[in-house]
Amino acid sequence: MRALPQRLRGGLWIAASAAGFGAMAIFAKLAYAEGVGLETLLFLRFALGGACLALILRWRRQTWPAPALWPGLAAMGGIGYVGQSYCYFAALRHASAGLTAVLLYLYPVLVTLLAALLGRQRLSGRKLLAVGAAFVGTLLTIGGSLAGTPLGIGLGLAAALIYSVYILAGERLTARAGALASAAVIMLAAAVVFGVLAFHAASPWPASLAGWAAVLGIVVFSTIVGMVGFFAGMAKLGAADAATLSTLEPVVTLVLAALFLGEVVGGWQLAGGALILGAVVVLVRSPVMPERRAG
Numbered sequence: 001m002r003a004l005p006q007r008l009r010g011g012l013w014i015a016a017s018a019a020g021f022g023a024m025a026i027f028a029k030l031a032y033a034e035g036v037g038l039e040t041l042l043f044l045r046f047a048l049g050g051a052c053l054a055l056i057l058r059w060r061r062q063t064w065p066a067p068a069l070w071p072g073l074a075a076m077g078g079i080g081y082v083g084q085s086y087c088y089f090a091a092l093r094h095a096s097a098g099l100t101a102v103l104l105y106l107y108p109v110l111v112t113l114l115a116a117l118l119g120r121q122r123l124s125g126r127k128l129l130a131v132g133a134a135f136v137g138t139l140l141t142i143g144g145s146l147a148g149t150p151l152g153i154g155l156g157l158a159a160a161l162i163y164s165v166y167i168l169a170g171e172r173l174t175a176r177a178g179a180l181a182s183a184a185v186i187m188l189a190a191a192v193v194f195g196v197l198a199f200h201a202a203s204p205w206p207a208s209l210a211g212w213a214a215v216l217g218i219v220v221f222s223t224i225v226g227m228v229g230f231f232a233g234m235a236k237l238g239a240a241d242a243a244t245l246s247t248l249e250p251v252v253t254l255v256l257a258a259l260f261l262g263e264v265v266g267g268w269q270l271a272g273g274a275l276i277l278g279a280v281v282v283l284v285r286s287p288v289m290p291e292r293r294a295g
Helices: 006-022 024-033 038-059 067-091 097-104 107-117 125-142 150-177 179-201 209-237 239-245 248-260 267-285
Strands: none
Touching (some): 006 024, 006 209, 006 239, 006 248, 024 038, 024 209, 024 248, 067 179, 097 150, 107 125, 107 150, 107 239, 125 239, 150 239, 179 209, 209 239, 248 267
16 A cells, blocks of 8 residues: 655644644543542643553563653653643633633744744745634634733743744654654653642542543543654654644634534634634645755
């Protein structure tokens, strides 16, 4: 059977990642309804996810990253992922969910622009159009009230910026270490930090079967599939295109919320989803522009 083109394979990996991350809001709402604390939820997410990946590495007889790569990967998890998560969830206390989500999904635009500024990727008119379409589609898809305080707006922007730097910093590092091994180290580093936070906050643990099921859903689909899929796709597409393609996430969340939570999907949201899907098709079919050479 003929092998799929590299960019198409990368796009499929990102689509799987977006589906996993997009389902996280649904699992999180179910977990919160069962009384699971935020810090405990995040600790279990990264601790169980990292442990599962460690077992998979052992089963597949894959090696852990070289010692020289561990500090960078640990910083991605213990600083980058933790910082982004903290800013995002803190922003929700000072701004509407719609505004916070819109601010977070500025990151594909930031990644693309920062990658161009760093000389990692040249921007074509087609790619700029796709990035713009994906962002406008995100605005339409999320919808809702856009009210927020200056603090909430600042935290939301910080979440987007931290995540953008996290992606660019990890683009080559995770390619050297491998998607699976990188995700394992990053998750375990984040688990250590969230474990300390959960202990000090005396955050509640799951007390029911439904609570544990929601937590495991986040671990398997929204962590393992989400992170490994993103790193695998980024290795084939580059950070900028991978970030833009990941704007599929709010579309997935929207569909799942309508199916499982009874939320209504309006015409503007359908139009936004169509714009995002169109941008995905354009990016997957676009040739890779060579990096600019210094001097």
